[in-house]
Amino acid sequence: MLCMALTPLPVCAAEMDNILQAAGVTSMLETKLSTEEYIAFAQQAQGAAWGYTNIGIANVESGNLNVREIPSTDGKMVGKMPKHSACEVLEIADGWAHIQSGEVEGYVSTDYLLTGPDAKLKANEIVRTVVVVNGDGLNVREAPDTESAILTQVASGEEMDYLETLDGWIKVAVDADEAYVSAEYVTVEEKLDTAITMTELLYGQGVSDVRVDLVEYAKQFVGNRYVWGGTSLTKGADCSGFVLSIFKKYGISLPHHAASQAGYGTKISAGDLQPGDLVFYGNKRGSINHVAIYIGGGQVVHASNERTGIKISNYTYRTPVKYVRLLQD
Missing domain, CATH: 2.30.30.40 (SH3 Domains)
Known part of the structure; x- marks a missing residue:
């Protein structure tokens, strides 16, 4: 275990290398940092666990x-x-x-x-700091006030990105929007993402080849960046830019605007959802501000925000306001 005195002592280059190599931090040796910074990094790394042993x-x-x-x-x-x-x-x-x-x-x-x-x-x-919902139908509001307008509702167990703690309220990011939830009904914790199961990657029976192909194509970009105004699947896209670029490959042209995309295709019900259909989200007034692609198994893939990028979520991670079918097969 590395220890550092309150007043750091001078360390020569050879001693610094030995210290870092002993700590196992070999990748840091080429970085232009001071000896004290190197040691601080090593100590920080040794103390981090997040529930993992190795x-x-x-x-x-x-x-x-x-x-x-x-x-x-x-x-x-x-x-x-x-x-x-x-x-x-x-x-x-x-x-x-x-x-x-x-x-x-x-x-x-x-x-x-x-x-x-x-x-x-x-x-x-x-590592991300997230806000985990503890009860069903948590109201997400425009301001930290019970009289403020409700933007959406979030189901129990769902996560939102943490932004700030206020007096009795937590400021969160819901996709690209900032909002507030009561601190009484949530838990704030640190989280590292984990693997996606094959169950989460499967489709239902009777799904057409084009739907399977489109969804598989969309999922390969999970983990890539979110960029406001972007349409690049590799360098960064926002929610509507992601959808626009995915469907462009399949000969469907869409505007770069979630609310406008909701006016295309055929409106369907939640019970009719198939992989490749679109799920739209908005506020309680019905104004659409986010779009995702349904991938089957109750999940969507979408470009969420700058903190999480393109990700997979439960399609009810917030309250959907409209479902649309563009693929007519």
């Missing part, structure tokens, strides 16, 4: 890290770890790590997995 972090440029049933590229896929998602590393052998991430257990290539202090340092950078 943490691993998916280290892919974009997309997902495949989790397989056996330690082989021929192994059946049992899940996917989005970029920067976390796992418990159970064992490492022959270039493969046996991991547990959320509900997914399997093997990933160590070429794309940070482990040890490097993983803890990365976790320190990417």
Whole structure:
């Protein structure tokens, strides 16, 4: 365990290397930081846990890290770890790590997995503070006041990004909007994302090939950036830009505006939802301000906000206001 005195002593370059190598922080050696900063990083990494004994972090440029049933590229896929998602590393052998991430257990290539202090340092950078809803139908308001307008309702167990604690209220991000919830009905906690199960990636029977293809295409961008006004699936898109670019590949032209997109296609009910249909969200007055693509299994993929990027959520993570079908098959 590294210790640092209240008044840091001078450390020569060779001693600094030895300290860092002993701590296992080899990736930090090329960074232009002071000795004290290096040591502080190492101490911080050693103290971080988030419920993990031996943490691993998916280290892919974009997309997902495949989790397989056996330690082989021929192994059946049992899940996917989005970029920067976390796992418990159970064992490492022959270039493969046996991991547990959320509900997914399997093997990933160590070429794309940070482990040890490097993983803890990365976790320190990417950990998110979230607000977890403790009761059904939590009102999300425009201002920290029970008389303020209700923007939407959020179901029990759903998460919102934490922004600030006020007197009896928590300021949150609901997709790209800022809003407020009563602190009495939520819990604030730190979270690292985990793997997506194959169940979350499957479709119902009777779904057309084009719907399966569209949804699979959309999901490969999970973990990529959210950029306001953007339409790039790799460099960044906002909610309507993400939908616009996905459907463009399938010959459907849409405007770059969620409320305008809601005017296209055929309005359907929640019970008629199929993978590839659109789910729209808004405030209690019905003004649409967000759009997502239904992927089956009660879930949507969408460009949420700058903190979470493109992600998968339950389609009722907030109250939907409209469902639309663009694919007529």
